Amino acid sequence: MVISKQKEENKLSKSKGAPNHLIGTLGEKSLHAALKEWHFQPGDSMEEMVDGFHIDIVRYQLLIEIQTTNFSSIKDKLNTLTKKHHVRLVFPIAKEKWIVRLTEDGITQLSRRKSPKKGNLFHLFEELVSIPSLIKNQNFSLEVLLIREEEIRRDDGLGSWRRKGWSIVDNRLLEVVNSNIFKKSSDFLMLIPPNLPDPFSTQELAEGINQPRWLTQKMAYCLRKMGTIEKVGKNGNSILYSTSNTSGDID
Numbered sequence: 001m002v003i004s005k006q007k008e009e010n011k012l013s014k015s016k017g018a019p020n021h022l023i024g025t026l027g028e029k030s031l032h033a034a035l036k037e038w039h040f041q042p043g044d045s046m047e048e049m050v051d052g053f054h055i056d057i058v059r060y061q062l063l064i065e066i067q068t069t070n071f072s073s074i075k076d077k078l079n080t081l082t083k084k085h086h087v088r089l090v091f092p093i094a095k096e097k098w099i100v101r102l103t104e105d106g107i108t109q110l111s112r113r114k115s116p117k118k119g120n121l122f123h124l125f126e127e128l129v130s131i132p133s134l135i136k137n138q139n140f141s142l143e144v145l146l147i148r149e150e151e152i153r154r155d156d157g158l159g160s161w162r163r164k165g166w167s168i169v170d171n172r173l174l175e176v177v178n179s180n181i182f183k184k185s186s187d188f189l190m191l192i193p194p195n196l197p198d199p200f201s202t203q204e205l206a207e208g209i210n211q212p213r214w215l216t217q218k219m220a221y222c223l224r225k226m227g228t229i230e231k232v233g234k235n236g237n238s239i240l241y242s243t244s245n246t247s248g249d250i251d
Helices: 030-039 071-081 121-128 132-136 185-191 202-209 213-225
Strands: 003-006 045-050 053-059 062-066 086-102 109-114 140-154 167-182 230-235 238-242
Touching (some): 030 062, 030 086, 053 071, 062 071, 071 086, 121 140, 132 140, 132 185, 167 185, 213 238
Antiparallel strands (some): 003 167, 045 053, 086 109, 140 167
């Protein structure tokens, strides 16, 4: 079952006793450091070495790794650690983002505006395509945080042409809105609308959850790899999927 935690207050405003000298280590950016502080509980330790890997937070028998992007870069690390340890991967998605523009010196603020882009739980599949089968491992769990953040851009001429040379130099956590923890494959069934046809196509899934089809294609790939749905046929060129004959908890 998915565990949801609604955060009524911004935990950044509360001191949890995290050792200050450990926050922001290893050259990490503000968002990663802030999420470590948000997650930290009394008795936890940070940046411990386990089986040759740096671990963000060690909580008794649970290893907590925070990854803000690029699941493929830690695929081997997760596969190795989950052979002997309980591992939780924490992934933030910006439900609300503010764009802060700084001058070339990186100090003077020119503007702050709200981005029209809004993230949601379904965007986790953009990264999950790198490790879709890992959820079938009983030692692995995934925590998806919906957050409010600031994206800091600097006018240094080194950034993408799409941003007209502005570089993204940091991301700052403003608030954790809520958390969803997925411990097994069947937990992902809550993302499939109950009124969806069975079987269904990725186009019908896209219409059912109001998301673009390219995203539901990634979603269907992940759900099939983790055993939550299965291919049951085709309708013209469209592959049809069903949840009817899947347990969703294949080991």
